[in-house]
Amino acid sequence: MAALNIKKGSSSHSAYDLRDFHSEVERSHTLAVIVENEPGVLARVIGLFSGRGYNIDSLTVAEIDHKGHTSRITIVTRGTEAVIEQIRAQLGRIVPVHEVHDLTTEATAVERELALFKVAGTGEKRVEALRLADIFRANVVDSTLESFVFEITGTSDKIDAFAELMRPLGLVDVARTGVAALARGV
Amino acid sequence: MSRQMTGAEMVVQALKDQGVDTIFGYPGGAVLPIYDAIFQQNDIKHILVRHEQAAVHMAEGYARSTGKPGCVLVTSGPGATNAVTGLTDALMDSIPLVVFSGQVPTFMIGTDGFQEADTVGITRACTKHNWLVKDPSKLSETIHQAFHVATSGRPGPVLIDLPKDVQFASAEYTGPKTARTEHYRPKVKGDLDAITKLVEMMETAERPIFYTGGGVINSGSAASQLLRELVDATGFPITSTLMGLGAYPASGKNWLGMLGMHGLYEANLAMHDCDLMINLGARFDDRITGRVADFSPNSVKAHVDIDASSINKIIQVDLPILGDIGHVLEDLLKVWKARGRKTNKEGLGKWWSKIDEWKKVRCLSYTNSDTIIKPQYALQRLEELTKGRDRYITTEVGQHQMWAAQFLGFEAPNRWMTSGGLGTMGYGFPASIGVQVAHPDALVINIAGEASWLMNMQEMGTATQFRAPVKQFILNNERLGMVRQWQDLLHGGRYSQSWSESLPDFVKLAESFGWKGIVVSDPKELDDAIMEMIEYDGPVLFDCLVEKHENCFPMIPSGKPHNDMLLSADAEAFRGGAALV
Numbered sequence A: 001m002a003a004l005n006i007k008k009g010s011s012s013h014s015a016y017d018l019r020d021f022h023s024e025v026e027r028s029h030t031l032a033v034i035v036e037n038e039p040g041v042l043a044r045v046i047g048l049f050s051g052r053g054y055n056i057d058s059l060t061v062a063e064i065d066h067k068g069h070t071s072r073i074t075i076v077t078r079g080t081e082a083v084i085e086q087i088r089a090q091l092g093r094i095v096p097v098h099e100v101h102d103l104t105t106e107a108t109a110v111e112r113e114l115a116l117f118k119v120a121g122t123g124e125k126r127v128e129a130l131r132l133a134d135i136f137r138a139n140v141v142d143s144t145l146e147s148f149v150f151e152i153t154g155t156s157d158k159i160d161a162f163a164e165l166m167r168p169l170g171l172v173d174v175a176r177t178g179v180a181a182l183a184r185g186v
Numbered sequence B: 001m002s003r004q005m006t007g008a009e010m011v012v013q014a015l016k017d018q019g020v021d022t023i024f025g026y027p028g029g030a031v032l033p034i035y036d037a038i039f040q041q042n043d044i045k046h047i048l049v050r051h052e053q054a055a056v057h058m059a060e061g062y063a064r065s066t067g068k069p070g071c072v073l074v075t076s077g078p079g080a081t082n083a084v085t086g087l088t089d090a091l092m093d094s095i096p097l098v099v100f101s102g103q104v105p106t107f108m109i110g111t112d113g114f115q116e117a118d119t120v121g122i123t124r125a126c127t128k129h130n131w132l133v134k135d136p137s138k139l140s141e142t143i144h145q146a147f148h149v150a151t152s153g154r155p156g157p158v159l160i161d162l163p164k165d166v167q168f169a170s171a172e173y174t175g176p177k178t179a180r181t182e183h184y185r186p187k188v189k190g191d192l193d194a195i196t197k198l199v200e201m202m203e204t205a206e207r208p209i210f211y212t213g214g215g216v217i218n219s220g221s222a223a224s225q226l227l228r229e230l231v232d233a234t235g236f237p238i239t240s241t242l243m244g245l246g247a248y249p250a251s252g253k254n255w256l257g258m259l260g261m262h263g264l265y266e267a268n269l270a271m272h273d274c275d276l277m278i279n280l281g282a283r284f285d286d287r288i289t290g291r292v293a294d295f296s297p298n299s300v301k302a303h304v305d306i307d308a309s310s311i312n313k314i315i316q317v318d319l320p321i322l323g324d325i326g327h328v329l330e331d332l333l334k335v336w337k338a339r340g341r342k343t344n345k346e347g348l349g350k351w352w353s354k355i356d357e358w359k360k361v362r363c364l365s366y367t368n369s370d371t372i373i374k375p376q377y378a379l380q381r382l383e384e385l386t387k388g389r390d391r392y393i394t395t396e397v398g399q400h401q402m403w404a405a406q407f408l409g410f411e412a413p414n415r416w417m418t419s420g421g422l423g424t425m426g427y428g429f430p431a432s433i434g435v436q437v438a439h440p441d442a443l444v445i446n447i448a449g450e451a452s453w454l455m456n457m458q459e460m461g462t463a464t465q466f467r468a469p470v471k472q473f474i475l476n477n478e479r480l481g482m483v484r485q486w487q488d489l490l491h492g493g494r495y496s497q498s499w500s501e502s503l504p505d506f507v508k509l510a511e512s513f514g515w516k517g518i519v520v521s522d523p524k525e526l527d528d529a530i531m532e533m534i535e536y537d538g539p540v541l542f543d544c545l546v547e548k549h550e551n552c553f554p555m556i557p558s559g560k561p562h563n564d565m566l567l568s569a570d571a572e573a574f575r576g577g578a579a580l581v
């Protein structure tokens, strides 16, 4: 080793510098995958995750450029640095995948999720639900004498917190979109 | 140039425009229009197989021995599902294939129609990419894209599923030049700074080694040429995986032989003890690394690969270089020469003395016999008697495959076709037919085990029909030898279901298909029998009755490090806790 004059574990992130052993800590990463909008492309992405044993915590997909036939898939996954690097490389290998971005490491990103909550109840609980919804800036998008449907947007943590608060107040049903994310700045 | 034609005609036209001369296939209801178009032309030869799995293996043999993509045509439902093993095999070994499957008409898809299968769904996991073409106007472009995808970047099999109504419908045909391929353009040039860094390491390394794989073969013959130049000029030792044999000649002075589970002692120890490992187009497969934690613990590792996902997948490397081997080798040589062709001569001298010590172990030695043909001896004689010829070897899977890799020498790329990644018994015989179709006058030999060979024996008819003079060299130990070996070493000699019972009389079987059959059991008659096989103008089934209980060594038990190798039948040492993989 000495004869090679090489330091292991250089901190530079260039493609060829000697790297440190990857840490074993698992972390949540948000990946943005820009794909050709063609049949089966979502199945390929999901098949990759199930076939190779990776986790999907959240997944959203929609066409973002009708003329260019591209869709954006946002995936929240979890793994060690080495696993995330593998996931990125494996995604990049799928033929209709144009770009893969790790929004957790490449840049700071804004992440938002939209959720709908149906809360049923009367009296004190109903009033309390409405008061908390106001604090969380949730909108009432439907109401009956016994129920509300709230619409809330925010980070996944915020939505989790809102769900916790609604549960004792008569939470009946939840629909969440999963995370949409964009890098900050230009 | 564009003109109106039916979907079926487009398939044939696109194949011609892609330079295809041969397609392996089997007809059925859902591809009849394409068969009709094939009937009405003479440019593309159709090889009628006896089972679709074999069609895919033939196309693999064709592709591996020519460097061109192999083409297959199968019908819907069972035709497509029969192709799945071959597709998986080709995906694992990065073999470029373009497979066409018939499908029920578009208006019937999803109704569980007769011979309907979700072919794109089933083959999504075993193709590099696949397409279901529903719009006839997109068909010709899709086929041209399919050829592009199969052959560029890391090669692999692709599949196009063609509903029957699309084959009948008329649309405009467009040629290869207008096909849109720009969004799939894998990077071929390696980063020059990284290449320079590698040269710097090569200049000072005391114990360097080249570890090469199938990527060198896939990169084309120029890559093998450059590899030879680099290895000979630097004087570094070189070893190769099963898939990379032939890229550097076995007679070359720096050749250490194959590495891995059944690789040579000197190759594995050199990998374990090196200080600079230069991986060219290999993928740190588990048959190579053994126990990952102990894999070559003190080396700096560089890895050149065209597939980013192969880098840092199993072994964390210090210097990744993403690019095509041929391109990277060209730059590497340029930079190394420009900087004065430096190596650490003193270090290298010591390194080679160490390697020469390891070679003295003579790890491939075995106890020969006057009365029974040892499988190793049969291969040594075959090697001796076919050496000077431009010979193509395919294999099945098992002990015979490993012995073939150990005892046969490969001087050129594309002469060795074996199922490495998937380990598919039944691969070798059809692959040999595919090779022979591509090289009608060459000597093509399939080194087989009797059990593997039976898995696709129906292809005897194909060889007869298309006058493919393939030689089937069966090392008949009347055992599923590799299974028996593991049972011997790991399961207390309880040989559960590892006999080859009720074998046919191979000579009679040969004759019934119009082949020549030869059976030999006496070592003294072996040479004459081999010569008779080689000189016979037609297919030969060579039943070589060999020792039934021979084990294949050296062997690194699964989950053991490289320096913990079994050199002989030391079963006790082996039982001391090998992983059961």
Ligand SMILES: Cc1ncc(C[n+]2csc(CCOP(=O)(O)OP(=O)(O)O)c2C)c(N)n1
Binding pocket: B396, B397, B398, B399, B400, B401, B423, B424, B425, B426, B448, B449, B450, B451, B452, B453, B475, B477, B479, B480, B481, B482, B483
């Ligand atoms: C399709 C398939 N099924 C099962 C196996 C597992 N397997 C590996 S080697 C082997 C025995 C091969 O026997 P034979 O072809 O006679 O070769 P030998 O080892 O005796 O040389 C088996 C069953 C396999 N590789 N492929």
Ligand SMILES: [Mg+2]
Binding pocket: B398, B449, B450, B451, B475, B476, B477, B478, B479, B480, B481, B500
């Ligand atoms: Mg056998």
